[in-house]
Amino acid sequence: MQRRRFLHRLGTGALAAGATLATPSVALAKKTFRWKMVTAWPKNFPGLGTGANRLAERITAMSGGRIRVKVYGAGELVPAFEVFDAVSRGTAQMGHAGAYYWKGKGEVFQFFSAVPFGFTPQEVNAWLYYGGGMELWRELYANFGLVPTAAGNTGTQMAGWFRKEIKSLDDLKGLKMRIPGLGGEVLKRAGGTPVNIPGGELFTALQSGTIDATEWVGPYNDLAFGLYKAAKYYYYPGWHEPGSVIECFINKAAFEALPKDLRQIVLAACQAANLDMLAEMTARNQQALETLVQEHGVQVKALPDEVLRTLHRLADQVVEEIAAGDPFARKVYDSYRSFHRQVSAWSGIAEYAFMRARSL
């Protein structure tokens, strides 16, 4: 059981059935830990920022106040894209972000957030908790003095907002689209021009025609940004982010300074938050989708099969190239690829076949 081994490695032998519980020293049991959680989201940002808030509140409540976690929005303590380094050096004890933000440190980071044509939320959790994914993630982040874990999921995203219809591959040629990361690389190979623009500037860039299209998250978050006022066509499915993991990483020294019960509380709170965020996103996305269609007249459209087929082929190339980068990237890719092949087959006759049957 990989999970059992993983927990043991964290020094939580007390989890084994029937084991005698270690009594933490009285001093440690009474100690209050004041932790900072830095996030890559604007303070209270729907779903992501509020998810970070709830995680922090929960750790504080579960620990009876022995860990008090204060949440900082992007820019409050450090900028969004510096939260990894801030927790690594101990400026804060926890970070809440997405692993693809750290691809400057290595392309391999992206496997722990989203891979184009990769895992659904249910599949990525199977890989992380029972398929060896979490152990690889911990191996990678240990190099930076961090303990990573999953603390949320956006669900399958939308392909994005387009000012013009996409009828064939030709419509991607020259298309200037905000789409970061691996998805952007795939678009580039399909003839488009990917750009990266911070979320807060998307609406203006799209409305002014600086960009022709943009992806963001899904109906709940996209409605909040008012993107429907700047582009008419809302395309699905989110081939580039089919189930993006939201991560929580913890400064390793801070984590190891906790007594065992508090370490378990932090990890379990993250796992509960992982489910909780996806549940919220799923519930809010469907409400927001109705609002977009019925109140704002948005046209929801499927990308043509021909386009999806080509993007898939290009995505497989892009992802495979990461594996060539270094031996660790190869190890992660092999684990990902082998699990993906099998779990896709299972999903195909389970959740997928059921949803198909339901729609007949």
Next chain:
Amino acid sequence: MQRRRFLHRLGTGALAAGATLATPSVALAKKTFRWKMVTAWPKNFPGLGTGANRLAERITAMSGGRIRVKVYGAGELVPAFEVFDAVSRGTAQMGHAGAYYWKGKGEVFQFFSAVPFGFTPQEVNAWLYYGGGMELWRELYANFGLVPTAAGNTGTQMAGWFRKEIKSLDDLKGLKMRIPGLGGEVLKRAGGTPVNIPGGELFTALQSGTIDATEWVGPYNDLAFGLYKAAKYYYYPGWHEPGSVIECFINKAAFEALPKDLRQIVLAACQAANLDMLAEMTARNQQALETLVQEHGVQVKALPDEVLRTLHRLADQVVEEIAAGDPFARKVYDSYRSFHRQVSAWSGIAEYAFMRARSL
């Protein structure tokens, strides 16, 4: 935010951001609670029983041993189908089962486990945590002195093992199949003969021809029972159980006797277990499916569309009739139906459309 209100009603105001944490009395903070968890599964049964074990271990570890939970397999303290009453009267403090087992107390219970052609795992979590489902569940179980919550999910199940091929609706006529609950009622209306047989007797009943077919769970659990030796055809999708919730219910008086931090620990441990079990089931099902097909030559087949369409129509009738039973059942049905309509639309362009695109 329904979730926030829900937590408040449990008297956990400390969760509100910035609220001062109530200090539990010193006596209560030091007290050790010895709890019994009775389960509807054989001890250590793969996925379900082991999920109960992990949940208990985790509560003990997170609480630093302040709650010590001892798990009992079916029949060890009380029989499988008496765990609800045992926890209701306080013989044990926690129970681990599936709500459809209690349909003798009211058909409405089944909405909190599985509804034919109902929710996927991701959808049911959205309904429970952010769509009002959990509040209705708590209202129902409060009548029995219980606090219910979700603590696992099987994922979409398989339609079952059949000794003969199902080529049309005619093949369901007279079919004697082990399929309990709402699924069984649907089969009956399609001309079949549903029977209920305990899991342990399935193999013999199927091999001897006492029954023509049986559903159980999915590849992981079905492989363990050796059902492939008694029937050749393994059908999908599990229209009758598309995402069965595994429940944990807690004796209300025992729950309220806990200090606030321990109440939070118990609820968060259940939510983490909810994700954890589905992750395990997803990972193990795909491995077991490969074993069944490649080592045991099992023929995996899809139910014909015509059959699925008819079963769906009959299922809608069966489920709607529950609503006619009493005003509370009507309230639950209305909540379920309205959320189901919306969330199916969203899943259709999100996870479903993505999995379709991936398979092109």
